[in-house]
Amino acid sequence: MAAKKTRILIAKPGLDGHDRGAKFIARALRDEGYEVIYTGIRQTPEAIAQTAIQEDVDFVGLSLLSGAHNELFPRVVDLLAESGAGDIVVFGGGIIPEEDIPSLKDRGIVAIFGPGTTTQQIVEFLESARESS
Amino acid sequence: MDLVTEVRRGNLRAIARAISLIEDLEPEAEGLVDALYPYTGRSRILGITGSPGAGKSSLVDRLITLERQQGRKVAVIAVDPSSPFSGGAILGDRLRMQTHATDRGVFIRSMASRGFLGGVAATTGDAIKVLDAAGYDSIFIETIGVGQTEIKIVELSDIVLLVLMPGAGDEIQAMKAGIMEIGDIFIINKKDLPGADKLLTEVQYVLSFKSSAAGAGREGDGAAGVDPKDIDNPVLMTSAARPARAVHEDGIEQLREAIDNYARKIESSGRLSEKRHFRLERELLGILNRKVHQLMDVHIEVSKQLPEWADRLYRRDSRPYALINEQIRNFLKERTGD
Numbered sequence: 001m002a003a004k005k006t007r008i009l010i011a012k013p014g015l016d017g018h019d020r021g022a023k024f025i026a027r028a029l030r031d032e033g034y035e036v037i038y039t040g041i042r043q044t045p046e047a048i049a050q051t052a053i054q055e056d057v058d059f060v061g062l063s064l065l066s067g068a069h070n071e072l073f074p075r076v077v078d079l080l081a082e083s084g085a086g087d088i089v090v091f092g093g094g095i096i097p098e099e100d101i102p103s104l105k106d107r108g109i110v111a112i113f114g115p116g117t118t119t120q121q122i123v124e125f126l127e128s129a130r131e132s133s
Numbered sequence: 134m135d136l137v138t139e140v141r142r143g144n145l146r147a148i149a150r151a152i153s154l155i156e157d158l159e160p161e162a163e164g165l166v167d168a169l170y171p172y173t174g175r176s177r178i179l180g181i182t183g184s185p186g187a188g189k190s191s192l193v194d195r196l197i198t199l200e201r202q203q204g205r206k207v208a209v210i211a212v213d214p215s216s217p218f219s220g221g222a223i224l225g226d227r228l229r230m231q232t233h234a235t236d237r238g239v240f241i242r243s244m245a246s247r248g249f250l251g252g253v254a255a256t257t258g259d260a261i262k263v264l265d266a267a268g269y270d271s272i273f274i275e276t277i278g279v280g281q282t283e284i285k286i287v288e289l290s291d292i293v294l295l296v297l298m299p300g301a302g303d304e305i306q307a308m309k310a311g312i313m314e315i316g317d318i319f320i321i322n323k324k325d326l327p328g329a330d331k332l333l334t335e336v337q338y339v340l341s342f343k344s345s346a347a348g349a350g351r352e353g354d355g356a357a358g359v360d361p362k363d364i365d366n367p368v369l370m371t372s373a374a375r376p377a378r379a380v381h382e383d384g385i386e387q388l389r390e391a392i393d394n395y396a397r398k399i400e401s402s403g404r405l406s407e408k409r410h411f412r413l414e415r416e417l418l419g420i421l422n423r424k425v426h427q428l429m430d431v432h433i434e435v436s437k438q439l440p441e442w443a444d445r446l447y448r449r450d451s452r453p454y455a456l457i458n459e460q461i462r463n464f465l466k467e468r469t470g471d
Contacts, residue, residue, distance in 0.1 A: 004157045005220075005245070030221035035245050040228040047234035051227070054240055056149035084146055 006130060007057040011039045011048040013076065016066035021093065025061060028119040034126070045072055049079035052088055059126060062109075064094040069104065077108035089129050093117065137168045140267050145240065148267050152242055155259045166259050169266040174409075176208075176265040176272045177396060180286035182252060182312070183296030185278025188322035190229040191373035192296060193273050195385045196392075197233050200271050207233075208240040208269035210260055212253045214277050215245040222246075226275055240269065251285030252276035258289050258416060279312060287315040288415045291405060292395060296320045297336065299328035313339055317366060317399075318391055324370035324384065336368050367391040433464055 010026045012019055019041050026036045037055050039048065052060050060080075062073055069092060077090050092104065093113040101112050111125050136154075139147030151169075155162045181189045193209055200207045211226035224243035233239040242260070249255040253276055264272050276286050287293055295316030319336050321329055369391055371384035399405040429435055445451045 003247075004159075005247075007153075026223050030216060030223045031219050033219045033221040035215075035222045035224060037224045037243050038228060039231055039234075040225075043231065044235070047231060050145075050234050051231070051241075053145055054149050054242055055224075056146075056153045 005035050006059070006126065007035045007037065007055060008059040008061060008126070009037045009039065009048070009052050009055055009057045010061045010063065011043050011051070011076075012041045012063050013043050013045055013048055013072040014064055014066050014068045015042060016064065017041050018065050019063070021065075022061075022063040025063070025093070025119075025122065029122070029126075032119065032123050045075040045079055048076050049083060049085070052080060053083055053085050057088060058130065060088055060090045062090065062092045062094075064092070064096075067095070069094065069096055070100055073104055073109050074107035081108075091125065136165060140169060140263060141172060143267055145237075148240060148263055149242070151263045152244075152260045155256045155263065156244065156247070156254070158256070162259070166262055169262055173262045173265040176261075176269055177292070178261060178265075178272045178274065178290045179392070180274045180276065180290030180293040181296060182276040182279050182283070182286050182293060182315070183320075183322075184298070187278070187296040187298045188371075188373045189275050189278075189296050190226045192294075192320065192322060192371065192385075192388075193275055194230045194232070195373050195383075196273070196389060197230065197239055199385065199389045201233075201236065201238060205270035206238045206268060207271050207273070208242070208264040208267075209273045209275065210242050210244055210257060210264070211275040212244045212246055212257060212277050215247050217248070220247075240264065240267075246277060249285075250283065252279045252283030253285050253289065258419075261289060284312060284315045288412055291408060292317045292392065292399070294318045294320055294392075296322050297332060298323045299326040299332050318388075318395055319366060319368040320388065321368065321370045322373050324372050329370060333368060333370060340366055340368065367395060429464065432467070433460055 008029055010022050010029075012022050022038070026038050029036045037051070037057065039051055043051075048060065048062070060076065062069075062076060064072060073090070073092050080086055080088050080090070089110050090108060091111040091113065092109050096104070096112050096114060104112060110129065113122060113125075134144075134147060136147055136151055140151050151165060154165060181193055183189055190211065193211075197207050197209070209227075209230065211224070211230075213222055213224045213226060215222040222245035224245060227234075227241050227243055230241055233241065244254050244257060244260065246252075246254050247256075253274065254260075257274065261272055261274065274286060274289055276283065293315050295312065295318070297319065298321065313336075319340070321332050321336065323329070369384055369388050371388055373383070373385065396405075399408070442451075442456055445456065446453060
C-alpha cells in the first residue's frame, strides 16, 4: 500500500524579494503531482537546511536573482552535508551567469535552470535524479 | 540507524524520516508506531482550525514564541490540501513560522491531506505519536482551512482552538451545528477589523445555547449579558499578524493564559482523560475499518470484481444488498474454512 510522494523544498535565500519565478515553479510542480514546500523570501542558508531536514524533502530548489548565488547556494549544500543530509539533491535557478555554473556544479549544486526553462525540463531532471538515487 | 532510539533522542532527521514512512504508508510504519506508542501521552496536543485566511498560521507562530519563552519544546504539523487532480500540493503554512526555522526546540512539518477529507491527513494521528515520543511538550496541529464538516481535528487534539475573523459574522448561525461544536477555545482574530465586536457577541450567543443545551447548569441559561468569563469555553480577541500595533494589546499573551487555564481545568476535572479515551476509541475504530477493508480487498479482490458486480446490477441480474451480503457470506465461509 506504500505511496511514496516526492517532496521538494522551494526556497529563496538572500535578500532579493522577487519570488515570481519561485512561485511559478512551485505551482508547476504541484500540477505535476509533487508536494512542494515553499518558505517565502529572505531565508538564510541555515533556515533552508533545517527546513529541508524537518520536511524530509528529496530535493531543494533554490531561486536567487541578487547575484549572491556563489556564496549562498554552496552554503546550503554544505549545511545539509554537515547535518547528515547530503543525500538531499540541491538544484538552483534564477539569474545565474553561464561562467558561474561549472563551479556551482563542482560544489554540489546538481543542476542550474535559467530563464526560459520549461516545466518539462525540470520534471525530467527530477525524475532522472530520483531513479539514480 | 535505529529509528525508534533516534526519534526518542530527538534526532531531527530521524523524526522527519519516521513521519515520511507513516505518510507514505510504508510497510514498516505500523511497527514503528507501535514501538513508539509506550512513550506517548506526554505532549499537550492543540488543534487549530478555522476558515481559510482567518490567521491560523500567524497565531501558531506567535504561540510558538511564548511557549519557547517558557522553555517548552514545540512541534507543529501544518496540513494543506492536496490537489484532487494532480495529487500534488503547495504547502505554504510554514512561511509564517519561518522565524523559528533554526530554533532546535521547534520542529515544523507540513503535511498534504492526500485525499483525506476532514481537514487533516489520514496519517496525521500517527505523525503526532512520533512527535509525542520525541519529547515535544506542545504539539500544534493546524488544519486546512475548513468549512462546517471538516472536524476530524477533534479526534486528534486535547484542546481545539477555533479561529474566526470578522466579516463572516452572519454565518455563525449556520455554523452552529458543525464547527462551532468542536471548539474548546474561540478566537476572534483580526480584532481591529470592523465587525469584531459584533462577532464576539454572536459567538457568545451561540455558546450560551450550547452550554444550556448541555445542561451545564451553572453556566447560565443563555440570557443576555452573559459574562464571557462565566462561559465554559473561553472567547478571546487577538491580532496575530506581526507587527502588532502595541504588543500588550494583541491578546496573544491572554490567549496563552487561557490555553493553560483550560488545560489545567480539563485535566483536574477528568475531561482530558475522557477526551483521550474517546480519541483512542475513534482511532481503534479507524484502524479496524481500514484493516477489514484491506482484508476484504485482498481476499475478494474488490477493486478487480467491482466492474463485474456493477454490470450484474446494471443488467438487473442481482440486487445491491443481496450481492454484497452474498460476497461477505462467502468471504466468512472461506475464512473459517482455513
